[in-house]
Amino acid sequence: MGHRKEKDEYLENLWYMREHQTEVLTELQAKMNGQYVQERMDELVSEGLVDLDLAGGKVRLSVEGEKHARRLVRAHRLAERLIHDAFGDNFESGACEFEHIMNLEIIDSICTVLGHPKECPHGLPIPPGDCCTRSAEMAHSAVIPLTKLKIGEEARIAYVNCANDERLHKIDTLQIRPGSVIKLQQTYPTYVVECEGTHVALGEELASSISVWRSSDSSVDASAASSAGVGYGRRQGKGRGWGHGLRRRLGLCRKEN
Amino acid sequence: MKSAQPQKVSTKIFIVGLPNTGKSQVYNNLTGGYNLVGNYPFTTVEPIRGRCRIRNHDCEVVDTPGLHSLLAHSEDEAEVRRLIFREKPDVIVQCIDANRLKQSLVLTADLIDLGLPLVISLNAVDETTRQGIYIDSKELSRMLGVTVVESVATQGIGSRELAEAIFRAGTGKPLKCQPRVTGAIEEVTGGIPDTTPFRRLIARLLMLKDPYLFNDLQKDSDGSAWVSGVQDLSAQVTGRFNGGFAWDVNRSRSGWIDEMTGKVVRRHQVALKGLSQTFADATRHPLFGVFILMGILLGMYYLVVNVANNLAGWMDAALWVPVHARLDTWIGPGIVNEFLIGDYGILSLGIANAFLTVLPILSVFFLAFNVLEDIGYIPNLCVLTRRIFEKVGLSGSAVMPLVLGFGCKTMATLTTKSLRSQRERYIAIYLIAFAIPCAAQMGLNMSILGHIGVQAFAIAFGVLAGTEIAAGMILNQILAKEACVDYIQELPRMRMPDAAAILKKTYFRLKSFLDESVMVFVYAAAGLFVADKIGLLGGLKVVVQPVIVGFLGLPLEMVDALILCMARHEAAAALIIDLVGSGKLNNIQCIVAVTLTTMFVPCMANIAAMIKELGLKSALLMTLYINMSAFLIAGTLNWVLIWGRL
Known part of the structure; x- marks a missing residue:
């Protein structure tokens, strides 16, 4: 089991290539940024994780490899959601390290706390786990869809499921993005929210693609933050930011004391 | 602009901004003409042109329909961009509604990337002041590298200062992305001929998969080979981000905007929900x-x-x-x-x-x-x-x-x-x-x-x-x-009607x-x-x-x-x-x-x-x-x- 982390990279890239139907060897080599080593590939083949057709230049995950890759990708994309969006931090390497360590239970509990997100921040699908089908566990989620808020309630946006780039740009220009405080004003006949000083009407689909921190969990300083695009929408500096509630839940706060 | 014979040189001024930010009002103030103003998006649907003299310079002022960013989401936004690309204005005046500073800065980032002289007219400061919000326009100006003029366009306050600022307008400081993103943009920019104006911006917009730009470029260049070449290059370079290029770019911009507003905006008091807001809520209420x-x-x-x-x-x-x-x-x-x-x-x-x-x-x-x-x-x-x-x-x-x-x-x-x-x-x-x-x-x-x-x-x-x-x-x-297309619509702030x-x-x-x-x-x-x-x-x-x-x-x-x-x-x-x-x-x-x-x-x-x-x-x-x-x-x-x- 040498070079595990390195081999995981191959499996992850193959998963991505499967999603985009570009399962050719040259593409994999390009994706590995010049760090492609044939020896690793041979090992993966002999472990039965990858099917390689050298003559045809085709390469793809085996059934067993798919299982493995699915777990890796799920962990990676959940970790991205957690670190980039939910915590609002920007440690690039964080998600990459996560996927190798975590066991299934931790992954599922992160998934639950985050309200079973369907996509990673880049808009790629997160393969669902067992916890997602048992969605009764929503009660333990720290993150809920915007549509579950009460009218007049304020919450901080945890993440937005962006099915496409167009949606991402549209709502990002209106400052509906992780960290902004959003207030649900009305649900019928149309969703109306207040975000960064502007009132915005949203269709149902768009409204339910926005996920927010459950108010008891987030340290929203509601009165100070919303009501103006000129407000302090986001946490300033370090310290007990708005991810604090979540960190406490996950037991990640010890260092802060 | 600094010509010895100002009469012969006409300065072209574009007024751009988010929908419903007072562009037409600024146009009216500058030119002394009248273009219909209104408190709703799309008041202006076609560009309106007017001539006027500002400080002895012959000026052509163009009032444009609203847009959110230079990345076009619809045909009307694409048309404004075409206009800017084609006419290359001497100065751009961006109208910003002080209530919506963050949203407007998205467009500011794009306009600075054009590399054209820019002035910002920060409108409706009376409304933010009433809410106890103070915007440090000097600091904003310093951070952006362009002049910011505080104004209340509906009352003509700040018009004179704006006219002055137009002739001192300079180009702003572009926002810095992560090195990885910047490098990728540079690489795609390299695929565009040197003679093409706004190369860097074009590269970035192509990488963000702008739905109109590719066709526009092909039309403008009479189907030159470089257009499809750069399109392929862009797909190849962004492919390295595993679909996350747009996300990375937005992230850099969000950070830039947060840093800016964090330093520039001060809140003195918690605003109470005004009467007009209560009325606005009631007009949307199903009953x-x-x-x-x-x-x-x-x-x-x-x-x-x-x-x-x-x-x-x-x-x-x-x-x-x-x-x-x-x-x-x-x-x-x-x-x-x-x-x-x-x-x-x-x-x-x-x-x-x-x-x-x-x-x-x-x-x-x-x-x-x-x-x-x-x-x-x-x-x-x-x-x-x-x-x-x-x-x-x-x-x-x-x-x-x-x-x-x-x-x-x-x-x-x-x-x-x-x-x-x-x-x-x-x-x-x-x-x-x-x-x-x-x-x-x-x-x-x-x-x-x-x-x-x-x-x-x-x-x-x-x-x-x-x-x-x-x-x-x-x-x-x-x-x-x-x-189905997503429904998203900004609703304007309710205002007391002004009799005049x-x-x-x-x-x-x-x-x-x-x-x-x-x-x-x-x-x-x-x-x-x-x-x-x-x-x-x-x-x-x-x-x-x-x-x-x-x-x-x-x-x-x-x-x-x-x-x-x-x-x-x-x-x-x-x-x-x-x-x-x-x-x-x-x-x-x-x-x-x-x-x-x-x-x-x-x-x-x-x-x-x-x-x-x-x-x-x-x-x-x-x-x-x-x-x-x-x-x-x-x-x-x-x-x-x-x-x-x-």
Whole structure:
């Protein structure tokens, strides 16, 4: 089991290539940024994780490899959601390290706390786990869809499921993005929210693609933050930011004391 | 700009900004001209140009339709970008609504990337100050590297400073992305020839998969090979980000915006929810909102019936009756008499109708309508009515143009450019042209039906609303389905109406009505007069009698009204008012006449806008369908009403 982390990279890239139907060897080599080593590939083949057709230049995950890759990708994309969006931090390497360590239970509990997100921040699908089908566990989620808020309630946006780039740009220009405080004003006949000083009407689909921190969990300083695009929408500096509630839940706060 | 002979060099100034940020107001302040201003998005749908002299420089000022960023989401935004790329303005003035600083900075980042001199007009600072929010414009200016002028455009405060700043404008400091992103953009920029302006921006927009740019570039470069080359390069480079390039770019920009606002914005007190906000919430509320809408409609109805109709009656009695009598005796009977003051006289049917019947009604109605526009009521109607329109296949983005149709159908047709879906565009243009009365038509309809009573008004508008929904549902069934587009719509802040601004706007609306239509009234009257004299009109009436009298149950005089309708709807309405006054139309006929003329032939300007948006063939076919439906529906209504009364 040498070079595990390195081999995981191959499996992850193959998963991505499967999603985009570009399962050719040259593409994999390009994706590995010049760090492609044939020896690793041979090992993966002999472990039965990858099917390689050298003559045809085709390469793809085996059934067993798919299982493995699915777990890796799920962990990676959940970790991205957690670190980039939910915590609002920007440690690039964080998600990459996560996927190798975590066991299934931790992954599922992160998934639950985050309200079973369907996509990673880049808009790629997160393969669902067992916890997602048992969605009764929503009660333990720290993150809920915007549509579950009460009218007049304020919450901080945890993440937005962006099915496409167009949606991402549209709502990002209106400052509906992780960290902004959003207030649900009305649900019928149309969703109306207040975000960064502007009132915005949203269709149902768009409204339910926005996920927010459950108010008891987030340290929203509601009165100070919303009501103006000129407000302090986001946490300033370090310290007990708005991810604090979540960190406490996950037991990640010890260092802060 | 620093030419020794400033007269010869014209400085081109572009005013750009998010929708509803006061661009037209700034344009008016700079040029001293008048471009319609309003508290709703899409007030300006086509670029407006004006010339003026600022500090002894000859300037060309261009007021542009609103856009959120240079990455185009719809055809109208793409058009503004094309304009900027093509004309390369000497200075760009970005209007920022101080209430929406963060949202505006998204566009600022893009404008700085253009590398053109930029000035920022920070509008509505009075509103933020009242809320206890202080924006440090000096610090903002320092961080952006461009001049920021605080202003209250509606009162002209800051105009002089803005004019000064335009001639000191410099290029701003671009935002820095992560090195990985910057490197990727550089790489794609390398694929664009050096001579192409705005290379870096073009590279970034291509990498963000702008839906219009590739085609535009191909058109501009006559299909040069580099365009597809750079497109492939862009796909290849962004592919390395595993689909996350857009996300990384947005992330850098969000960080930049947060850093900026964190340093620049100070809040002194917690703002209380103002009265206007409570009202705004109520107008969107599913229950109160409907009551408010009903109240507004009824209020306008009674205003027109009680004030405008009386005003028109009084003006007619005081100004026309004595003149008519004097002319009559002075000229004596004969053809001259008929030509001037007969049934089709250019003075009676032309001038008197325009000034004494239509003008007073429009003055009162526009005054009320402009108040609604300026407080920011109109877009809230979208929230209320979206569900209904969803049933007819409109996803919500199309509701705004439809609602704007109640103002001016021509403008509304042009705003359909903001819709991504061709299908929705077609449905929206159809529905706008069909049974929606524009502000002028609405005011006149109210005036006509006011002679009978409010129930007549309810019947006529019930039928029009039903027609609209039925037409939408049929179109929805006929046209091929398309993927649903997200609905997202900014709602403007409710504002107290400003009397001076509203009077000014009403004045300009009435002036443009008079400029456009008085001569049309006169020509139409003259045309009818000639057609009558040579027997054409009589012949036509014999031919159409079965339809008009038999099917529609209307008197033959309505043929004149329908002909006038083709020239100008207001002229037809004025004739109907005359017919009602002389007792030639009973209640049922009145309702039928109003529904018919509301639907019959959209006005010429509207047809021209339809041709522009859809092409000649589609537009004419659409007009034909609409006219046929108009007759069918009005005829059916006639029989239903007669049957109902028995």
